[in-house]
Amino acid sequence: MTTSSTASRTGGGPAPRKGPGPRKRPGHVRRLSRRDVLVLSAMVAIPTLIQLIFVWLPTLFSIGLSFLKWNGLDFADMKPAGVDNYRFILQDYPPFWPAIQHNVLWLVFLAVIATPIGLLLAVLLDQNIRGTRIYQSIFFAPVMLSLALVGIIWQLFYQRDNGLLNFLLGTAGTPQAVDWFGDSSVNIWAALIAATWRHAGYVMLLYLAGLKGVDPTLREAAAIDGANSFQTFFRVVFPAMKPVNIVIVVITIIESLRAFDVVYVINRGTNGLELLSALVIQNLVGEGQVLGVGSALATVLLVVSLVPIVFYLTRTFGKDSRS
Amino acid sequence: MSSTTAPRTRSAGRQAGVAVAHDAVQRGSKRKRHYGTHLFLVVMAVMWLVPLGWALYTALRPSWATNQYGYFSVQGPFNFDNFVQAWTQGGFSKYFWNSVIITVPAVLLTLFLASLMAFAVSRVNWKFNITLLIMFTAGNLLPPQVLAAPLFLMMKHFQVPYAVSDSGNMLNTYISVIAVNTAFQIGFCTFVLSNYMKALSPDLTEAALVDGAGLWRQYWEIIMPLCRPAFAALGTLEVIFIYNDFFWPLLFIQNGDRLPVTTAINNLQGQFFNDYNLLAAGAVITVIPTLVIYLLLQRQFVAGLTLGSSKG
Numbered sequence: 001m002t003t004s005s006t007a008s009r010t011g012g013g014p015a016p017r018k019g020p021g022p023r024k025r026p027g028h029v030r031r032l033s034r035r036d037v038l039v040l041s042a043m044v045a046i047p048t049l050i051q052l053i054f055v056w057l058p059t060l061f062s063i064g065l066s067f068l069k070w071n072g073l074d075f076a077d078m079k080p081a082g083v084d085n086y087r088f089i090l091q092d093y094p095p096f097w098p099a100i101q102h103n104v105l106w107l108v109f110l111a112v113i114a115t116p117i118g119l120l121l122a123v124l125l126d127q128n129i130r131g132t133r134i135y136q137s138i139f140f141a142p143v144m145l146s147l148a149l150v151g152i153i154w155q156l157f158y159q160r161d162n163g164l165l166n167f168l169l170g171t172a173g174t175p176q177a178v179d180w181f182g183d184s185s186v187n188i189w190a191a192l193i194a195a196t197w198r199h200a201g202y203v204m205l206l207y208l209a210g211l212k213g214v215d216p217t218l219r220e221a222a223a224i225d226g227a228n229s230f231q232t233f234f235r236v237v238f239p240a241m242k243p244v245n246i247v248i249v250v251i252t253i254i255e256s257l258r259a260f261d262v263v264y265v266i267n268r269g270t271n272g273l274e275l276l277s278a279l280v281i282q283n284l285v286g287e288g289q290v291l292g293v294g295s296a297l298a299t300v301l302l303v304v305s306l307v308p309i310v311f312y313l314t315r316t317f318g319k320d321s322r323s
Numbered sequence: 324m325s326s327t328t329a330p331r332t333r334s335a336g337r338q339a340g341v342a343v344a345h346d347a348v349q350r351g352s353k354r355k356r357h358y359g360t361h362l363f364l365v366v367m368a369v370m371w372l373v374p375l376g377w378a379l380y381t382a383l384r385p386s387w388a389t390n391q392y393g394y395f396s397v398q399g400p401f402n403f404d405n406f407v408q409a410w411t412q413g414g415f416s417k418y419f420w421n422s423v424i425i426t427v428p429a430v431l432l433t434l435f436l437a438s439l440m441a442f443a444v445s446r447v448n449w450k451f452n453i454t455l456l457i458m459f460t461a462g463n464l465l466p467p468q469v470l471a472a473p474l475f476l477m478m479k480h481f482q483v484p485y486a487v488s489d490s491g492n493m494l495n496t497y498i499s500v501i502a503v504n505t506a507f508q509i510g511f512c513t514f515v516l517s518n519y520m521k522a523l524s525p526d527l528t529e530a531a532l533v534d535g536a537g538l539w540r541q542y543w544e545i546i547m548p549l550c551r552p553a554f555a556a557l558g559t560l561e562v563i564f565i566y567n568d569f570f571w572p573l574l575f576i577q578n579g580d581r582l583p584v585t586t587a588i589n590n591l592q593g594q595f596f597n598d599y600n601l602l603a604a605g606a607v608i609t610v611i612p613t614l615v616i617y618l619l620l621q622r623q624f625v626a627g628l629t630l631g632s633s634k635g
Binding site: 032033035036039040043044046047048050051053054055056057058059061062065072121124125127129130135137138139140141142144145146147148149152153154155156157159162163164167172194197201205206209250254257258260261264265276277280281284285291294295298299301302305308309312313316317 | 357360361363364367368371372373374375377378381389394395436437439440442443444447449453455456457458459460461462464465466467468469470471472473474475476477479502503505506507509510513537538539542563566567568569570573574585586588589592599602603606609610613614616617618621625628629
């Protein structure tokens with residue numbers, strides 16, 4: 001709403017000249033007719049309204065709800081709760097700190113194991129070896145699957161009595177058989193390997209695209225200077241892929257914060273698989289629907305997520321907005 | 324990726340040409356054998372295929388055969404009975420239809436609305452275009468769980484006639500899932516499309532302006548047709564994203580019969596608890612559409628991902 005009115009305000013008046021030096025930019029506001037202003041307003045207003053109603057207002061409401069005590073039924077029952085919900089999750093809610101630890105572990109594992117695997121695969125496949133496309137399709141196939149499905153497919157693999165892994169280890173049917181998804185001391189690792197299966201393929205594809213964009217003369221120059229292939233890669237090629245590297249860092253952090261589907265299909269994020277995202281949902285749809293607590297958890301998740309989001313946005317839009 | 328993706332893609336194309344020439348030179352002089360690399364890649368590829376292969380293998384065996392010989396065995400018949408059973412008794416035909424009902428409108432709406440927004444922020448110079456673009460891009464990067472509670476309450480308290488929804492509110496409707504998916508994905512598509520549109524020459528619309536074309540005609544008759552490759556790439560990607568979406572139906576849809584296939588399989592996991600062959604068949608059925616789309620539209624798919632890899 002506000003946007004459409006500002007649009008027409010800006011559009012109706014004479015063009016605001018920003019700074020000296022005429023910029024060659026498509027379309028100039030000053031040439032907009034009254035009808036164009038209406039068209040522009042509608043073009044902007046409809047998507048913006050949808051975005052505000054379904055994304056940004058709920059985000060604000062989440063913060064608001066975290067300071068309330070409410071059962072979600074009657075609006076008259078809302079009671080202010082101050083920071084009680086936060087105090088509760090920090091002090092008296094057992095799964096909170098394990099969830100934080102698991103989220104950190106998830107991030108570290110993706111960053112230290114999954115992402116380098118993806119990078120390694122990309123570098124190997126970039127060498128123009130035979131069958132590159134086939135390898136590429138194989139490594140990329142898991143990315144086509146939803147994370148929920150990844151959880152189910154790996155369930156077949158990890159299962160205690162009938163899973164493939166215990167057969168391969170020779171432990172099937174013996175007391176040593178490991179219930180990979182059920183045993184709270186190993187299930188986070190099992191889930192992480194399943195997540196890596198998908199993440200590495202994604203990283204591989206992005207780096208393959210990044211490697212194609214690196215100026216080949218850089219490599220030649222490095223070769224002439226006598227750099228070996230490791231030096232060439234780490235000192236020349238890798239730094240030259242800075243835009244891709246930033247995207248990969250952001251994706252890795254955001255994926256680890258968003259991780260939900262895998263643990264939810266395994267055991268709804270309990271018994272060793274607690275994650276912030278899963279705790280939010282348990283408090284919303286679980287038996288003891290505690291909206292305030294769920295929203296406090298959601299707010300914590302929001303605050304943590306804003307770090308990579310702001311980092312990415314300043315990197316991406318910093319230059320544009322200054323020019 | 325960055326806001327200059329499209330121009331970079333163009334120069335990448337040029338560089339690819341250089342690279343090809345470069346490789347030809349190298350190939351002429353010495354061709355490396357790469358045995359070690361191949362060995363490593365083959366091992367990795369086999370590891371990568373094992374989970375999918377095992378799911379397929381399990382799905383192709385009747386459960387009596389696995390009960391008799393064990394899951395880890397090669398005896399017994401192989402057939403499609405599990406697939407047939409999952410399709411008919413497991414309700415997969417119904418769940419697929421639900422997926423179509425949700426995915427098709429959501430993708431079309433997302434692309435249309437995002438193209439409007441992208442045109443406004445990239446082809447018209449006005450005050451708030453960067454601010455709005457940042458708002459849209461940031462929205463797409465939020466974890467969905469952050470807004471789950473308020474959205475659930477909004478759907479629950481939004482009264483609609485019983486003719487629209489048998490619950491009297493927006494819960495349990497396809498519309499709620501379509502709306503939220505659309506809102507979430509508009510950000511990503513706007514970002515990618517605006518980069519694409521920025522890279523189109525300003526002269527294109529300048530000429531039209533001289534001829535007296537209004538904004539709508541510039542959008543619909545000049546810019547939209549030029550964006551076809553971007554639409555193909557994004558459309559492919561969005562079909563996969565929305566088909567794969569697990570979370571919103573889980574939150575909004577309580578009636579199991581209305582779940583899309585990706586979310587429904589979670590219920591079947593409970594139902595088929597002791598029949599892993601049937602669960603495996605369900606998993607394979609769920610995978611097939613995405614794999615087919617990927618194999619058929621690989622180029623579009625990859626283009627979409629690398630055009631705007633901000634997607635988490």
